[in-house]
Amino acid sequence: MPTAPIWDPRQYLRHSGHRTRPFLDLLGRIPDLPATGGRAPRIADVGCGPGNVTALLAERWPDARITGFDNSPDMLDRAEKDHAGATSGGGWLDFRPADAAHWTPDEPYDLIVSNAALQWVPNHPESFARWIDGLVPGGTFAFQVPGNYTAPSHALLGTLCGLPQWRRRLGGRGRDYTYVLDPADYLVRLTDLGCATDTWETTYFQVLTGDDPVLDWVKGTALRPILTELGDDAGAVDEFLDQYRALLRDAYPPGPHGTVFPFRRIFAVARKPPA
Structure with missing residues (x-):
């Protein structure tokens, strides 16, 4: 069984501005929470990472009790350090270990949200x-x-992992995004569960700057499983990154204002019927 990826909060947060924008768009489409009868709203963030977007939930619902769940100790440590505690409206923000693959609500929630984790x-x-x-x-x-x-950044990663040099060591790593469905599939599944559902997609044309910026971007996300598998083998890590860097430079040449990196995102908001 492949090793669970080791996450690096610092690397992930290097592009926090671009990474946060889709969540802000999602947050803007979430309706008001149901009336709570005086109790604090209850919110779960499944796959909260370093907690930076969990904190945005507390800005919108400052009286809520919000818990971020993640299976990365490093991400949880960063989230606790930066964001845990009382919120401006008398609410509370905390973080707990949990795997999104197995998490089950242990109490009624007004909102369950997941950002770039599923x-x-x-x-x-x-x-x-x-x-x-x-x-x-x-x-x-x-x-x-x-x-x-299916973008070059991920297709090329999957191709590289499948080369004879890397196949035996990395197996199918680099193709993990095949778990994602199309917006229409999510719409049907959630509507079948009785929810009023809105799904959509957006492609952000992000301008990244610096040397090999697409490689720097994927070091925080898609490359984590590969870097984890290669572990402390510095020579293998350097060789893999050199090969991948060359492929990315051809696929994403820099322009006069930086490197344009199209990034498609899929969104869903499903509201359970009122009582």
């Missing part, structure tokens, strides 16, 4: 029924995932 979870749509069951009537389940698994 692409790592095989068969994640099978979790939708139990997550929606964990919502209060009128509650919302919302998520966004990358939809760029």
Whole structure:
């Protein structure tokens, strides 16, 4: 079984501006939470990473009790350090270990959200029924995932991992984004569960700067499983990165203002019927 990826919060947050923009777009489409009868709203962020977008939930619902869940100790440590504690409206923000593949709501939630995490979870749509069951009537389940698994950055990574030099060591690593469905598939699955559902996609044309900026971008996400598998073998890491760097330079040549990196994202907002 492949080793679980080791995450690097610092590398991930190097592009926090671009990475946060899709979540802001998702957040803007989440409806108001149902009336709570005086209790604090309850929110879960599944796959919270370093907690920077979890904190945005506290800005919109400052009186809520919000818990971020993640299976990376390094990400949770960073989230705790930077964001845990009381919020401006008397709410509370905390973080707990949990794997999105197995997480089940242990209490009723007004909102369950997941940002750029479910692409790592095989068969994640099978979790939708139990997550929606964990919502209060009128509650919302919302998520966004990358939809760029056919883009050169990811197609070339999968091709490189499949070369004889790397196949035996890396296996199918580099093709993990095949777990993502199209917006229409998510729409049907969530509507079948009784939710009023809105799905859409957006392609962001991000301008990245610096030397080999696309390589720097994927070091925070898609490359994590490969770097984890290669571990402490510095020679293998350097050789793999050199080969991948050359492929990316051809696929994403720099322009006069930086390197344009198209990035497709898929969104879904599903609201459970009121009581």
